[in-house]
Amino acid sequence: MNAHYSGPLDPGGPVLLIGAGKMGSALLEGWLNRGLDPKTVFVVDPALPDASLDRLKGLGVTVGPQAGDLSNPAAILVAVKPQIAEGALPVAAAFAGPSTVVVSIMAGTTLKTLSAAFSAEAAIVRAMPNTPAAVGRGITGAFADETVSERQRAVAQKLLEAAGDVVWVSEEALIDAVTGVSGSGPAYVFLLVEAMAKAGVAAGLPADVAETLARKTVEGAGELMRQSSEPPAILRRNVTSPNGTTAAALGVLMADDGLEPLVERAVLAATRRAKELAG
Template structure:
């Protein structure tokens, strides 16, 4: 599906677009089949593209029709971007968005045709992300498989049939890395209040969270089992979990936080 004559056009080579691009090149996609459109690439990205012999344009060139048009820009500038890329869309083009809050109907109304809406997350930058995705009826099985392959370079892809679920996916995994980073901040601060030097508390909290995440990544056991494995009866972990798992503990806070994120995702969609 992707070729020099039917290229993968990436609009926006920032953090997410750049991560995807790196994954594509490392997976063996022909650089001649990729076109990047970005008026403000960093010097490092410009050198990366030149070294890989990937075509870079500051604006949508005349006469170019995309096989897949990936829009990796912030939702706040999507109106401006979409207005400038309409000429890239042909009868066979699939529009692929990674922008939070921009619905399939938004792109159908402005660009028409086949549309895939996705929500990746920032660990995609190290190949450890996860992406939620939904396609409209115009996306063929072949195109969906091709896009799944493209997205998978940064981690697993979870497809859903109901676009309304994208708001909940945004709340759980799209925004989720920030919750984990804040958890590290909270653990470190609590450690400081227990008497640890602040820098030591941060090193301990950071290594604990990243190590626990890697253990969960490699283990076949579920999160609850892993938690139970750490928890000795009447021990220190049990004492802490009695607070965290109380009726007014962490679960109701997460319920409220994720509802707020999902609600905001729906608001952004209009």
């Protein structure tokens, strides 16, 4: 299920961001760009360098709030690396109130772990965005269990979609598959561009020309797919003339040992690794 909210971003109360690295900063910028009042945003990240702290303060948000500065925020978004979760989660839990929804984008950190840090009754959403969030074109998979009310889920939706689209999955375990497809997916696309460029050089093109052709082809194909209502299979057929050059290439890519089984193995490998990291 995917939904969009129009108008200025209003989660119904203050928002606490734990972790202002690349993904946390991307979400923060998306919130402010969508009209969230910076006076209602609080950021905790002791690991940030002074220059980053100064930049955050320049945005008008409160950096390093004390317990008395913030009570019962509408949402706490946890965006730290899983390796430092042990120290970060108690800090976040100290600010949580009875109506706060906790949104975690920490890879491999389960609801069980999060509930132990907050409380068994805490409303917690697990989410997995991807790196195109940095340009507002990300896709996030999210899961909410029965502790999350419709209002709290709507708050999480509003905050997450500031970085792009949001889809909800029906089981927490499916977050691992989301990681395999879209969380790691941008790297697959970048590798495809690398491979196309190298193949272009092998076919005789100068390296810079081959990279430009590969890069712009993927950019353009992605935009065409975004603007089209046709499924990818139809778009593929639309550029494939019988016995033509594209058909010759697809004959290789769609062979029994071609691209499809290779991508399936890659996605399943990433999914298994996500499960391993989650313990």
